[in-house]
Amino acid sequence: MVNFLHFHRDLFESGKFKNKYMFKKYGIIGLTMIIVAQMGLFFRLQPIAQWYFPIIWFGYIFLVDAIIYKLHGRSLISSRTKLFFLMLPISSAIWWMFECIGFILKNWYYTGLEGFGSRFWLFVFGTLSFATVIPAIFETAMLLKTLHLFDRVRLKHEYRLTKRFLYTLITLGIICLVLPVAFPFLFFPFIWVAFFLLLDPINYLHGRPSIISHLLDRKLSIPLSLYIGATLCGFLWEFWNYWAIPKWHYTIPFVNFMKIFEMPLLGYLGYGPFGLELYAMYHFAASLFYHRETYIFK
Numbered sequence: 001m002v003n004f005l006h007f008h009r010d011l012f013e014s015g016k017f018k019n020k021y022m023f024k025k026y027g028i029i030g031l032t033m034i035i036v037a038q039m040g041l042f043f044r045l046q047p048i049a050q051w052y053f054p055i056i057w058f059g060y061i062f063l064v065d066a067i068i069y070k071l072h073g074r075s076l077i078s079s080r081t082k083l084f085f086l087m088l089p090i091s092s093a094i095w096w097m098f099e100c101i102g103f104i105l106k107n108w109y110y111t112g113l114e115g116f117g118s119r120f121w122l123f124v125f126g127t128l129s130f131a132t133v134i135p136a137i138f139e140t141a142m143l144l145k146t147l148h149l150f151d152r153v154r155l156k157h158e159y160r161l162t163k164r165f166l167y168t169l170i171t172l173g174i175i176c177l178v179l180p181v182a183f184p185f186l187f188f189p190f191i192w193v194a195f196f197l198l199l200d201p202i203n204y205l206h207g208r209p210s211i212i213s214h215l216l217d218r219k220l221s222i223p224l225s226l227y228i229g230a231t232l233c234g235f236l237w238e239f240w241n242y243w244a245i246p247k248w249h250y251t252i253p254f255v256n257f258m259k260i261f262e263m264p265l266l267g268y269l270g271y272g273p274f275g276l277e278l279y280a281m282y283h284f285a286a287s288l289f290y291h292r293e294t295y296i297f298k
Contacts, residue, residue: 024078027066033059041243050115051125052244057132060236064139072146076139076296083286083294087138088131090285094278095130101191105184112246125246134282137275138296141222141229145297150224159215166201169212173198185253192270196277199284208283209295211276222297223276230275231268238263 037056040048048055062077069075076084102108116122144150176194179187196211204210211223238261241247249262258265286294 023070024066024075026062026077027070030059030062030064030066034063041245044245046115049245053240053246054125054128054132056240057129057136061132061135061139064143068139068143068146071143076135076142080296083290083296084135086286086290087135087282090282090289091132091134092127092130094281094285095133096126098191099126099130101181104181105188105191107188107252108248108250110246110248112244115245134278137226137230137233137278138282140233141225141275142297144225144229145221148221150221153220153224155215155218155220158218161204161212161215166205166212169197169201173201188253189270192274192277194277196273196280198280200276200280203280203283203287206287208287209279209297210283211279225297226275226279227272230278231271234263234268234271234274238268 033055037048037052037059039045040055041052043049065075065077069078076087113122116125173194173196176187176190176197180189180191180194200210200212204213211226214220214223242261247262250256250259250264250267252264252267255264255266260268283294
């Protein structure tokens with residue numbers, strides 16, 4: 001027994017266990033960024049107030065990642081740094097694509113952009129802001145999974161994934177992508193599931209992480225963590241957007257009532273599917289540029 005205690009004491013003192021539960025310094029930086037952003041917006045201190053969105057969301061990402069490391073001993077930034085930096089341009093590119101689609105849908109628009117002075121700085125602001133979308137959702141989902149909230153939630157039965165089923169999903173994805181572009185007033189919600197239906201089966205067929213693969217293992221921890229995590233981020237997006245200077249507003253047909261902040265109440269139902277969609281889009285895009293494992297849930 002004495003030898004056993006000495007062995008574990010030596011391991012701890014050697015550093016193998018010493019850092020596992022440390023709160024990373026970038027977590028303190030993240031918390032500071034959130035406070036500075038809030039104070040800067042409240043007192044309208046420039047340029048902080050104008051750049052509020054990327055400051056507060058990068059702060060959120062750093063803080064949540066540090067909490068995950070504190071709880072788990074591993075995190076995206078500390079353990080998979082290259083993947084985290086790859087995630088940033090993928091996130092920006094994906095949301096710039098959604099902005100292009102937004103010109104057709106006309107479901108949202110921005111105000112307060114004149115403070116950037118030029119299109120160049122507006123582009124920088126947009127690119128930095130959009131870079132936080134996927135990391136914020138994934139970090140939130142990883143935190144929920146680290147807390148083991150949904151570990152015991154499982155499907156009652158295993159489902160077969162036939163080629164016919166997979167190709168049907170892909171076909172539905174194409175239809176859901178075409179209809180909002182052709183008839184945006186009627187089919188605008190379909191865009192928030194189109195890429196999931198299109199790309200998640202493709203990811204599965206190529207051995208990449210996918211949501212539908214959990215129809216086989218019956219585990220729902222990852223899908224539920226993504227769904228709830230995206231919904232939580234959606235609430236924070238709307239909360240932090242409401243008082244911001246550069247901000248967005250919604251003009252959504254049929255459901256543009258009972259707003260919580262700028263978002264209509266029913267609009268919050270779209271954040272969960274959006275989280276699953278981003279998961280599919282990220283793994284598809286990452287596999288094109290990063291030939292190592294892109295799996296984020298460790």
